[in-house]
Amino acid sequence: MYSVTIRDHVMIAHSLRGEVFGPAQRLHGATYVVDATFRRATLDDDGIVVDIGRAAEVLRGVVAQLGYRNLDDEAAFAGINTTTEVLARVVADRLADRARAGELGAGGRELDGLAVTLRESHVAWATYERPL
Amino acid sequence: MYSVTIRDHVMIAHSLRGEVFGPAQRLHGATYVVDATFRRATLDDDGIVVDIGRAAEVLRGVVAQLGYRNLDDEAAFAGINTTTEVLARVVADRLADRARAGELGAGGRELDGLAVTLRESHVAWATYERPL
Amino acid sequence: MYSVTIRDHVMIAHSLRGEVFGPAQRLHGATYVVDATFRRATLDDDGIVVDIGRAAEVLRGVVAQLGYRNLDDEAAFAGINTTTEVLARVVADRLADRARAGELGAGGRELDGLAVTLRESHVAWATYERPL
Amino acid sequence: MYSVTIRDHVMIAHSLRGEVFGPAQRLHGATYVVDATFRRATLDDDGIVVDIGRAAEVLRGVVAQLGYRNLDDEAAFAGINTTTEVLARVVADRLADRARAGELGAGGRELDGLAVTLRESHVAWATYERPL
Amino acid sequence: MYSVTIRDHVMIAHSLRGEVFGPAQRLHGATYVVDATFRRATLDDDGIVVDIGRAAEVLRGVVAQLGYRNLDDEAAFAGINTTTEVLARVVADRLADRARAGELGAGGRELDGLAVTLRESHVAWATYERPL
């Protein structure tokens, strides 16, 4: 199994609902360093998993929809706790949608899976993995 | 599949028995940067894998039992080579015991697996993964 | 010249005023990984620059005053753009105040200088250095 | 499941064939930071996955065959696009060959799998995983 | 003193002349992870050292002139050993030229100094610092 990973980042504000979050129930924010991993059993004729330039652009597009925003005000997250785990899944699912729509090129449709890691600090991160 | 990882560290002395270890048969020591990964198929109602604050405390408790000690003198390791691999399993097993005992909260009992990585330097690390 | 550095982090929300900031004029947030460096020409009788345990607690206290907050609502920052550069100075100045007040112990009063680096992502960071 | 990872690096020149590569079709080069992971279900009598000293030497041998070379001129890569993905597989396959030949010692024949990650920059890397 | 640092990277091929370079006398290549640091004694009215968006674009422009090239064939480097040290100075000098030409905005002319670090691997890097 092959995989390729590209790194980007996004800066957001949000608050979390639930006593478990303690002071993070207040409005605060985060930089998420985003690692998007594209998995595939075989390489294409060029010897790659996916066009890494396109993949970087698609990832940029997905994180730009989140970035420099207060997620508490975004309709897409109404009633949803935007934890690191949830946001990792959101990024992965949106990448999967774009891959299936052909935005990663023909190779993007041959992907076997995706994993997205959001690093919220040097001591904590969350990952969501899914098939494609 | 979701996972959350938290990082801590521990500083220990020990020696290793066996010719394969060369100069590491002498009494020496290590800083292990410890990455504990908690895996779960679904999120709880708060949108998390596990209460990360509690998980950090539990990990702190587990590594504090090892830290600032000469492992050669610890009864728990009598007759055991405290290699990086072995210590990764010890940390994972102790985290699993605490998760089952409820120390991570109700969510801790829903975990599907654990992985522990001990980084002994910038060029070498060991991981132990197990189901829960 | 000796120095000791300790790392912590803080998660905040804020917005920035000025066209130069583009989309960062909107309410968003950041994780700052904070490196606080304590400089001193000579070591104390214990062979250290400063009690690293105390220094970590003092740094924790300083960043906790910022963390899990919307800096736009903090009286301390009224009329001030909380850029990464400005926040690096704020953290350094507050550390200096505490060092002079004796919170770092007797050694803290012997410090020659401080530097604080705030890493806002894997590709951008700011530093403020000052004498003590 | 246990694993041990060791890190090395290699510096090469090459060009890539195919429009998808854009400017990387020109002769250029890369430093690959190489992480070789050795997986095994159980530890040997010394409490290790593999002799890490030997593993480091074997990895050094494999990457030295690539290093400080223009891969476009190497017979082994005639007609092959030396993408990061392809080179990760080459390193993994050569490590597997050496493990089976006994170069990692008896324990090397007990390995269940290998993974090789080549990091071409701080924002992109590729991995190839295989059983042994 | 304040500073802001931004990170980019560049991939090049080259060879080095001189016995001291051993196998690096052969045509090979490198990824340089480039950290450009902009220093300034005071902040501007927006509370920044320099417009970080502009600075990133200017750095991108400078490294793009080097990237995906065989430096042995570049007229700018005829008769020059393109060591990591030399390339760090080249990047710093070209940034300084652009700062003085106004490409970093008015603030760029207020800079007191520049430092450029080129990381050629996880275990070696070179820095060149200069006033502006």
Added chain:
Amino acid sequence: MYSVTIRDHVMIAHSLRGEVFGPAQRLHGATYVVDATFRRATLDDDGIVVDIGRAAEVLRGVVAQLGYRNLDDEAAFAGINTTTEVLARVVADRLADRARAGELGAGGRELDGLAVTLRESHVAWATYERPL
């Protein structure tokens, strides 16, 4: 001003004397990731600060004298607290001695200064800088 830095590591056991050290008064250990920086105002005729291959060997020699040892038993450290700060100075001073003795080649005698950073974990490190 130019500098070149190379990274190595060393694993030691020791204990620290003084109440300030708390549990670190017990016998324990550390991995120090060692960054040795060589500074020089001008480059030599090859375009380098120092022969990096030689520098790596000399650094290896210096750290090997410390590694896989209990520093409490070393005559060189009798009556000395082997704090991270002290060990950074020891490594720097031994590098300086070797540079002056010609072990770094002719260029090593042209060095203007040295800095040594010992990273004891992902959250703490110490540096010692000196002229040559």
